[in-house]
Amino acid sequence: MRARIHTAIDGLLTTPPHKDTKAGLLYAACMANRPNDLSTLSRFGPVLQAVGASGTYESVVKAVATLHSNAGGSPLFSTAVRDSRVEYGVRVLRLDRPSLGMSRAGFRGRTCHDQAVQASYRQMLRAFMSIAQEAGLLRGTFWPDAAAAADAVYAFEERLQVFKTIGYKAWRAARDNMLPVASTTDLELPAAVLGMEGVQTPKGTAMVKYPAYFGALNKWIRAGVVGNAQNGRAVLQTYLAYKVTRSFAEADLLGPDATAAWWAYRMVVKGTKAPTPRLNRCASRVGDHFPIAVTAAFMAEYFDNSKAEFARSMVTDIRAATAAMINASDWMDGPTTAAALEKLAATEARVADNTPNGAEDDTTDIVIKPGDYSASYLSAATHDWRRQWHRLAAPRADRQANLRGWETNAAYSSSRVEIYIPAGILQSPAFAPSAPHALTFGGIGRTIGHEYTHGFDNRGRAYDGRGLAASWWSPESDAAFYAKARCLVNLFDGYVPPDLPASTVDGAHTLPENIADAGGIRSAWAAWQRRSAAGAVGPTNAVLSAKFSNDQLFFLGFAQTWCRRVRVERQAAKLKSDVHSPARFRAEGTLSQFAPFAAAFKCPPGSRYNPPTRCSLW
Known part of the structure; x- marks a missing residue:
């Protein structure tokens, strides 16, 4: 049924009157064939190079904030806005562990499928590190080649998985915690990142699902990155380069080579023989960025x-x-x-x-440049980043x-x-x-x-x-x-x-x-x-x-x-x-x-x- 819905959305967005709307123009740009182009990725070079060059905590915060707010893969932690479970009508910020390239079972599994996933993941890492190197994201690091950089990312994600496990075990004992963001040492990184983005949390607190994870992460950044040019700085710079490269490849922003590397891995994970068709990917992507407009067009035709x-x-x-x-x-x-x-x-x-929900569903700030998929997509992604902060600042909506x-x-x-x-x-x-x-x-x-x-x-x-x-x-x-x-x-x-x-x-x-x-x-x-x-x-x-x-x-x-x-x-x-x-x-x-x-x-x-x-x- 999902494929039928995507086909229906394709039919709607490629014909008048929806063809010339923001949703239709983004869909057309997404569906168009594009050459390999790393110019969008290259603009992240300076902020990532600063991590390796200076090694200051401020450079780490700036790099992480830049990727979070520009569809760069949400490295090191994730954010969400939720309704409070203890106080009616109150919105809370939830800070959580990040998603990694593989699941815990993927990193530790020993079945034939697990091993095939691990091998394919390493191959994808090497491809993405080669792309990141070409885009200038690894400039200043000491890796002899893309394979060495890929090995460093794999080892770092294994380290993050250990941090995540520590956090999970602690959460099992204490469950969700409402903690003051700015004054809690363990939350130093997300507090600084959100502060740079001007995000104000209600009452200065956040629901922190895994405080022990953030404690282990912050300790590593302070001891293993800041002032450690030979290892920690290079590892973090490389990991952040991987996150943004992977995110952009998944979004079809970098051209056919990066997209092929992403889907070669995903097909092994899913056990499929072909990538998800571009029509399905683009229809879903545009529907996510313009949910009210796409749903209205769909309902007018089919409901x-x-x-x-x-x-x-x-x-x-x-x-x-x-x-x-x-x-x-x-x-x-x-x-x-x-x-x-x-x-x-x-x-x-x-x-x-x-029913639209006020500022949260207002897409007037999304700038679509006909034929320029990268610029249009990033404008929509930046809007989505801001949308959650509209939700955080607003009172509980009647409809969401x-x-x-x-x-x-x-x-x-x-x-x-x-x-x-x-x-x-x-x-x-x-x-x-x-x-x-x-x-x-x-x-x-x-x-x-x-x-x-x-x-x-x-x-x-x-x-x-x-x-x-x-x-x-x-x-x-x-x-x-x-x-x-x-x-x-x-x-x-x-x-x-x-x-x-x-x-x-x-x-x-x-x-x-x-x-x-x-x-x-x-x-x-x-x-x-x-x-x-x-x-x-x-x-x-x-x-x-x-x-x-x-x-x-x-x-x-x-x-x-x-x-x-x-x-x-x-x-x-x-x-x-x-x-x-x-x-x-x-x-x-x-x-x-x-x-x-x-x-x-x-x-x-x-x-x-x-x-x-x-x-x-x-």
């Missing part, structure tokens, strides 16, 4: 008021079914049930919502989309207590009002129920109806929840992917999604049954009706949302990190625990989809 009304009526019915599901949970006591229903009533549903309106996904926000159902996912086959409605209730209806249930999974249940961290569960209901959830953990622990016989699904890691799947199918089914009983079954289809009952069509609508083709290497990587179970087990694990499926298809007692006992939570 009318009748579809919106039908989707909203489904949300109303499924919310009511979710309330009935909570009421029927006899393992919860009265006060906990009442609190759960109060939270559900407070949960807003954003259905095909494309968690997803772009054209995206083929849905989401639940535990901090805002909202579900998001974008227009992009309200498309056939999951959403098809012109087909028998059983298919749509099994498809997008299950998705709506899934998102509502996230408010009551093992993570969402930790927050109240205002999105604040709160303990609203009685001890007895809390114990009952986890006793019932253990059944799902054990069920999914037993699933073994056929192509990976030595691997299993991690039932504890995937528990939030498995709980949401179990609740989603129940609430969507209950809503469908009420409509069916009232005769509101929608259009008929002679071909389908000849073979399937409406109840069977409901489950077919559910099952077809999990049709996937995933390469073995990619699946192996996802098993280690993805909070979602593999698609086939999301189908089997959900339906085998839901008696109406066995009844609809007359599954024999004791068979895989009609077991003698079932997990029952929501």
